Amino acid sequence: MYKLYIANKLYSSWSLRPWVLMTEKLIPFTEQIVPLSEGSSWEQYRSFAPNGRVPCLHDGEIVVWDSLAIVEYLAERHPGIWPTDSIARAWSRSAAAEMHSGFSNLRQQCSMHCSLRIQLHQISASLQQDLDRIDELWNDGLQRFGGDFLGGNTFTAVDAFFAPIAIRVQTYGLPLSPNAAAYAQRLLGLDSVQSWITAGTQEPWTEINHEQEVLQSGTLLADYRKGSSKPK
Numbered sequence: 136m137y138k139l140y141i142a143n144k145l146y147s148s149w150s151l152r153p154w155v156l157m158t159e160k161l162i163p164f165t166e167q168i169v170p171l172s173e174g175s176s177w178e179q180y181r182s183f184a185p186n187g188r189v190p191c192l193h194d195g196e197i198v199v200w201d202s203l204a205i206v207e208y209l210a211e212r213h214p215g216i217w218p219t220d221s222i223a224r225a226w227s228r229s230a231a232a233e234m235h236s237g238f239s240n241l242r243q244q245c246s247m248h249c250s251l252r253i254q255l256h257q258i259s260a261s262l263q264q265d266l267d268r269i270d271e272l273w274n275d276g277l278q279r280f281g282g283d284f285l286g287g288n289t290f291t292a293v294d295a296f297f298a299p300i301a302i303r304v305q306t307y308g309l310p311l312s313p314n315a316a317a318y319a320q321r322l323l324g325l326d327s328v329q330s331w332i333t334a335g336t337q338e339p340w341t342e343i344n345h346e347q348e349v350l351q352s353g354t355l356l357a358d359y360r361k362g363s364s365k366p367k
């Protein structure tokens with residue numbers, strides 16, 4: 136049985152990718168949540184991941200780290216991880232790779248947080264540039280392959296890579312064109328994504344730096360955590 140090491144569901148966008156993919160594809164695994172430490176989690180994470188980061192997949196003696204490598208490892212063992220059509224597959228791999236190595240403005244200015252709703256102080260030019268490219272990319276995939284998901288009619292790894300963006304769209308009310316916004320809503324409507332968000336909002340751990348970073352980005356509109364005094 137696979138064991139997937141992840142961080143807090145509330146915050147960990149990298150962990151969400153393989154988790155949502157394995158859940159959607161009904162690949163059996165056990166999850167091990169290792170909450171982020173204040174500052175660095177290096178020491179703790181090094182006990183199971185050579186790069187000191189999550190996600191990390193253990194398959195018996197085999198250790199696979201980095202979300203993209205995990206997805207490719209799974210693609211060698213399970214059907215349906217990438218689209219079957221080779222053109223859709225090449226496009227999906229390109230889009231997932233672009234997400235993996237890009238969109239740093241969006242990542243930095245809108246950290247993932249499942250339970251909060253934030254009105255950003257401003258949408259900077261660099262954030263808008265990332266949003267424009269995501270909008271363009273999503274519209275391209277949806278139109279080119281004509282399905283509900285980016286590479287066609289079925290959820291595949293490329294959709295898993297963009298699931299954290301859909302959560303950010305919800306948290307920060309990020310503006311998108313109608314087709315792109317509808318795609319984000321489709322991702323948010325998946326049982327797997329809903330179950331991740333619910334679990335995140337019920338977690339007992341918080342990481343103060345992450346909380347502060349998110350709160351400093353805008354005005355707090357709501358916090359759906361249990362016991363929270365928000366919505367305001």
Ligand SMILES: N[C@@H](CCC(=O)N[C@@H](CS)C(=O)NCC(=O)O)C(=O)O
Nearest residue numbers: 147149175176177188189190201202
């Ligand atoms: N490129 C890596 C990035 C992994 C990553 O940065 N994970 C974060 C958690 S969301 C982490 O482990 N952070 C450890 C720390 O902050 O000390 C991947 O795709 O898996």
